[in-house]
Amino acid sequence: MNILVALSRFPYPTDKGDKLRAFYQIKELSKKHTIFLLCLSDEVVSEQHVSKLKAYCTEIKIIGLNKKHIYLNLFSSLFNKAPFQVNYFKNSEMRMIMSQWIYKFNIDIVYVQLIRLVENLPFEEDVPFFLDYMDALSEGMYKRIKFSNFYQKPFVRIEAKRLKRYEINAGRLFQGHSIITNQDAEFLPKSVQKNMSIIPNGVNEYYLAAAERLNKKYDLIFTGNMGYHPNIVAAQFIVQNVLPLLALKGLNLSVCLAGTSPAADVLKLKSDQVCVTGFVEDIKPYILESRMFVAPLLSGSGLQNKLLEAMACGLPSITTSLANKALGAVHGHQIYIADTAQEFADRIEYVLKNELVAEKIGNEGKEFIKRHFDWSQTTVLLEQAFEKVVEKRVEINQ
Numbered sequence: 001m002n003i004l005v006a007l008s009r010f011p012y013p014t015d016k017g018d019k020l021r022a023f024y025q026i027k028e029l030s031k032k033h034t035i036f037l038l039c040l041s042d043e044v045v046s047e048q049h050v051s052k053l054k055a056y057c058t059e060i061k062i063i064g065l066n067k068k069h070i071y072l073n074l075f076s077s078l079f080n081k082a083p084f085q086v087n088y089f090k091n092s093e094m095r096m097i098m099s100q101w102i103y104k105f106n107i108d109i110v111y112v113q114l115i116r117l118v119e120n121l122p123f124e125e126d127v128p129f130f131l132d133y134m135d136a137l138s139e140g141m142y143k144r145i146k147f148s149n150f151y152q153k154p155f156v157r158i159e160a161k162r163l164k165r166y167e168i169n170a171g172r173l174f175q176g177h178s179i180i181t182n183q184d185a186e187f188l189p190k191s192v193q194k195n196m197s198i199i200p201n202g203v204n205e206y207y208l209a210a211a212e213r214l215n216k217k218y219d220l221i222f223t224g225n226m227g228y229h230p231n232i233v234a235a236q237f238i239v240q241n242v243l244p245l246l247a248l249k250g251l252n253l254s255v256c257l258a259g260t261s262p263a264a265d266v267l268k269l270k271s272d273q274v275c276v277t278g279f280v281e282d283i284k285p286y287i288l289e290s291r292m293f294v295a296p297l298l299s300g301s302g303l304q305n306k307l308l309e310a311m312a313c314g315l316p317s318i319t320t321s322l323a324n325k326a327l328g329a330v331h332g333h334q335i336y337i338a339d340t341a342q343e344f345a346d347r348i349e350y351v352l353k354n355e356l357v358a359e360k361i362g363n364e365g366k367e368f369i370k371r372h373f374d375w376s377q378t379t380v381l382l383e384q385a386f387e388k389v390v391e392k393r394v395e396i397n398q
Contacts, residue, residue, distance in 0.1 A: 001033045008113065011037075021180075034058050039061075040089055041065065074087055082119065086115065088116070089117060089119075109390055114137075130385070133179045138187070144230070147229070167192075168189050197382070199379075204309075207313050214288045215289065218254045218291070221310070222256075223293075224259045227266075235265075237298065242296070255275065256274075256290060260278065260279040284313060288313060293310035297320050304327070311366060317365055319337065336361065
C-alpha cells in the first residue's frame with residue numbers, strides 16, 4: 001500500500017509519546033509498504049533528525065508553524081468551539097499538499113495521528129482516512145482538572161468539554177479508527193467503537209537487549225517528558241509526598257527525574273537528593289543505574305511508554321492502578337501497585353530491603369513486556385486494520 005502519514009509533530013527524536021508511536025509504526029510499516037510523511041512542526045527540525053526518517057519514507061514534507069500564525073489560531077478559539085489544540089495546529093497548507101499527494105502518489109490510505117489535525121484534512125478526496133485517537137484525550141483532560149492550579153482550571157475544563165464533543169464529531173469523518181487501550185476506547189461513543197482497532201504501543205528491542213550491570217547511582221527513577229502535566233504532578237508527588245515518608249523510615253534515597261523539557265515546577269525539585277537531567281540522548285543507562293522505577297501517575301490516560309521501557313530493562317517497577325489498567329500486569333508478580341504516598345513508600349521500602357524480590361519482579365516484568373509489547377506485533381494489527389478499510393472502500397467503489 002501507499003500510505004500517507006499525517007502528524008502534528010516530526011516524529012524524531014522520540015521524546016514524546018506521540019512521536020515515539022509514530023516513529024516505530026512508520027519504521028515497521030515501511031518494511032512492506034511505501035510511506036509518505038507529511039507533518040507540522042512548531043520548532044526547527046535538524047537534517048540529522050530528518051535523516052532518521054529518510055530510511056523509511058519515500059517522501060517527507062515538514063510544514064513549519066510560525067508563532068504569529070499559532071497566536072492568531074489560538075485567538076480564533078474565542079470565536080469557535082474547536083479544542084484549543086485543534087486551533088493551534090490548524091493549517092491550510094497541510095490540507096493543500098495532502099490533496100496533491102493523494103493524486104500524485106496514488107495514495108491508498110491516509111493515516112492521521114490525533115484529532116488535532118482534523119481541520120487540515122481534505123475529506124472530499126476519494127481515499128479512506130484512518131484516525132489514531134491514541135488516547136481518549138477528553139478523559140485525560142477531565143482528570144487533569146483536579147491537579148491544575150486555580151487559574152488553569154477554567155481553561156482545562158473548557159478544553160475537556162470541547163475535546164469530548166470533538167472526539168464524537170470527528171470520528172464520523174473517518175473510515176477506520178485506532179486507540180492504544182480498551183479502557184480508553186470505552187470513553188468514546190459506540191458509533192466510533194464499531195470501527196475501532198486496539199493497537200497497543202510497543203517497546204524498542206534496544207531496551208529488551210541484555211546489558212551489563214551498572215553501578216547504582218540512584219535509588220529511584222522516573223522518566224518521561226517533564227513538561228507534560230501528568231509527569232510534572234508525578235515528579236512532585238515523588239519528591240514532596242513519598243520521600244518525606246521514606247525519610248521517616250530512615251531511608252534517605254536518591255531520585256533521578258530523567259526526561260526532556262523539565263517544567264519550572266520540576267526544576268524546583270532539584271537538590272543534592274534529586275537529579276533533574278533534562279533531555280538525554282539515551283535514557284537506558286539512567287534506568288540501568290537505578291534500583292527501582294516509580295511512576296505515581298495520578299492523571300492522564302493510555303499506555304505509558306516510560307513504564308514499558310523500565311520494565312523491559314528488568315527494573316522492578318511500581319505504578320498506580322490507573323496506569324496499570326492499560327498495562328495489565330499482575331500486582332506482586334510483574335509489577336507493584338500503589339495509589340497513595342504511604343503505599344508507595346511501603347512498597348519502595350519492601351523492594352529495597354528484599355533483593356530477591358526485586359530481582360524476581362524485574363525479571364518477570366521484563367518477560368511480560370517481551371511477550372505482549374513488541375512493535376512488530378502491534379504494527380501487524382495496524383496493517384490488518386488498514387487492509388480492512390481499503391478493501392471496504394474498493395467494494396463500495398465497484
